[in-house]
Amino acid sequence: EHLPFVRIDEAINYVDKQVKIAGWVHRQRVQGKKMKFLVIRDGYGFLQCVVGSDLCAIVDMQELTVESSINLFGTVKKVPEGKQSSNGIELIVEAFEIISKAPGGDEAFGNILNAEASPSIQLDNRHMVLRGETASSCIRFRSLTLKAFRDYFDSKNLCEVSPPLLVETQAEGGSNVFAVDYYGNPAYLTQSSQLYLETALPSVGDNYCITESFRAEHSVTRRHLSQFTHVEAELGFITFDQLLGFIEDMPPQKPFLRMEYTDAIQWLQRNNIERDVYVNDVKVGQEPYKFGDDIVESAERTMTDTIGQPILLTRFPVELKAFYMKKCPLNPALTESVDVLMPGVGEITGASMRISDYAELIKAYEREHIDPSPYYWFTDQRKYGSVEHGGFGLGIERYLAWILNRHTVREVCLYPRFTGRCSP
């Protein structure tokens, strides 16, 4: 046959025409002995198909098992008002051929993956879960989101760079780095590409990357992954306020509530949200938050959910943040830093101005007990034409979990990596 080969998302343009569609049997339903309804999935959409009684009479419909790959030939029809269809059309099937038949019986797709399958069975069968409506929409939306970020950066004239993922430095502190054996020498999987983006500033100006970061997180939470896609950007010749403005311009709604860390501590005190106190890793009680405390995930989320809108939480104490952060000119106990907090998820972005003064950076290494030698190239930025600059990192999975209202960041990963899971 010489029918046009049409993708399901384009089928709407072929009403009353004969077409060929190729895909997988997503669902099937027999109505009496006369008619069979199929939902075909081709990666671009879902299409309801009707196999009429004539055809049913001459072929063995048992062959059409769920997940079999199949070519269908037929006529696209508008679905009458009131009749159910996701895209307003259906295919009246005139002929079909099975490309590859999926198993039925015990090994049938629906027996391996049904609605009651436990989370760990779902994760073991992620390659099958991906074929579902929710997972495939999440993955497609993720692709659109990455494109939107690239378009945004492009509109602001940022240059995309591709930093190394195998590195000798720890951008965010040593507690959660993955160490690897690099030809007999120690190296790490990068926690953040920020330090490299900073070095690209005098080369290509404002720049960004969208690449993987790795964190050996030891606790299992809804929002921590071992590998995540990090959207990072670095901007030169800016002020802290301009950095906040750039971040705010990115997400769909603005302006954001701006709140200083010090006010957040007071908010937690007023709302009687306390922090757990541990002695030798054993919880011994709770006490009110005070200045200098790290706001833990649950408290951060309670606060964000209660306030119920995006928050730019600014000016964290020096001790709570990474070595490279610039101090506030009017209060050197605080940093020019900001976390973006979203209801339902909490922190989705971390950002700051960076130390631009050479001597101050050397002192920061000392304070954090960091051996400066592997960072010589980063230090050199402060020696050869230092400028005021700052940037941010946004975890794409947390952003998507927020915007798609997912319970965990795992749901928006093709194959999530988190504490203990490296398969499939």
Ligand code: 4AD
């Ligand atoms: O706050 P973080 O650690 O900041 C940095 O890495 C900076 N160097 C970024 C920069 O300024 N270029 O991480 C930034 C964001 C977090 O807000 C979070 O969204 C995400 O990265 N993130 C994680 N996402 C999933 N799982 C994890 N284990 C994550 N750790 C950080």
Ligand code: MG
């Ligand atoms: Mg952070």
